[in-house]
Every structure is written in structure tokens, then in C-alpha cells.
Amino acid sequence: MPSITDPDWTDPECPVARTLDLVGDKWSLLVIRDAMDGARSFTEFQRRTGIARNILTDRLRKLTAHGLLAQRTAPSGRRQEYVLTDVGRDLFPVILTLRQWGERHAFAPGETHSTLVDQHGAPVPEIAPTSADGTLLGTDTTHVRKSR
Template sequence: MLQPTDMDWTDPECPVARAADLLGDKWILLIIRDSLDGKRRFSEFEKSLGVAKNILSDRLRLLVDRGVLTRMPNDRGTRSEYQLTRAGLDLFTLVLSLRQWGERNAFGTDERHSILVEPATGDPVPQLRPLDQDGNELGPQETLLIRVSHHPEP
């Protein structure tokens, strides 16, 4: 679990605000996307993103400091590689949700774009949808925000 105790929070009690405070930079999200796609080295991120070295270096450091990536020496001990932590891997659903939102809302009908597929079938990954205990789809009207004084058990 992330332990970012020295941060100034936008809204200290809101999980969405805290996640945005930790991950709300486009370069951070794209580094996480690339990490989920198997990129590990600084040069791979730089080539994929086309971002300035100083910005990439800063964002990688932040992701390591925030417990999303770990920095590991490669098998030859010459350069570092970045690997997703458990918290980093837990971002797959977020990145998939952003990807699917983008597929639906960020492209014109005739624009080419990438899609995520299941390797065994080649079928697009099914749309993410929150469900209630009975398997019915949940929307904002079917949810209620409450404040808790402790972290509820999953």
C-alpha cells in the first residue's frame, strides 16, 4: 500500500482526489500504460513517449517514491529497469477504463486507434462496468458516498 505521508492533499478524505494527486499527470499515466505493456527501460519510455529526459527522469522518480514502480538493476548490472509494484499492477483497471472511455469518446467515427484484445481470441476486452452484488449494472444513481473512519475490509 502507498504511504505518501508528506503530500499536500487536494481533498484529504477523498480517494479520487488522492489518486489524482498521486497520478494526475499525463506523463505518469502514460509511463504506467507503457509499463503495463511491458516497457522497463528508460530508453524504451523515452522512445515511446517522446518526452524530454528531465521530465521522464522526474516522473520515474516520483513513481518509485510513491510505490508504483521499483527500480531494479538489469541482469548485466549496467542500467536500471523499472518494474510495476503490486500497487502499480493494480492500476491496470484504471488504465483500461481510461482506454475504453477514450475509445468511446475521444475519436471520430472514422479515426484509427488502438484497441486492447484478449490474445487467445483476438476479441476486444469487454467493457468495464460496475456491478452490484446480484450482477446488475451500477450507475451514479445507484451509489451513495459515505465517510468511514477506517479502511473497510474488501
């Protein structure tokens, strides 16, 4: 059984590599993050992320071209806006795991940081990948198989 990163599965066949090719830069996932929080306009994305304008133009086009964002004219006759598609929204678990890793490891002990909570204010448990039978998955118990 080929391991999770068997040479046969390296770039550009590896799904991880393909995903990172789309969103594996400094800004794309921050744009997605802000889109998930309701940012829609060019200016709003720019304000929240602090990204340079020309780069933002490029990223919005790229994400739109690949179907993560959709560009449409706003209902209120306003300028156009960028909204997440289902494809883009599916990156939610990625953003979430990045956030949980950051909360856990990217802050000095005692340093103030955010914690994820659900709509009732209850803390969100850390994501722990499990197999179909409920057992916890680790780097050594996960492999890949060719399919489709």
C-alpha cells in the same frame, strides 16, 4: 448517506483526489501504461512517451517513491531498470477504462483506432461497474461510507 462527492469527502480525504495527486498529470499514467507493456529502461520510456528527459527523471522518482514502480539493477549486469510493483499493476483497470473511453469518444466516426482484445483475439467487453448483487451501477446509485 454521504454522496460520492460530499464536501466532507473532498480533498485531500477523497480517494479520487489522492489518486490524482499521484498520477493526475499529463505523463504519469502514460509511463504506467508503457510499464504495463514491458518498458523498463529510462530510454525506452522516453522513446515511447516522448516526454522530456528531466520530467521523466522526476516522474520515475515520484512513482518509485510512492511504490508504484520499483528501481532495480537488471539481471544481465545491465543498467538499472524500473518495473511495476503490485501497487502499480493495480492501476490496470484505470488504464483500461481510460482506453475504452478514448476508443469510444475520442475518435471521429470512421476514424481508425485500436480495440482491446484478449489473448485469443476476442474483443474485451466494456467495463460496466456492477453491485454485489449484479445490478448495474451508475452515478446516481453509488455513494460512499466512512470505514476502517
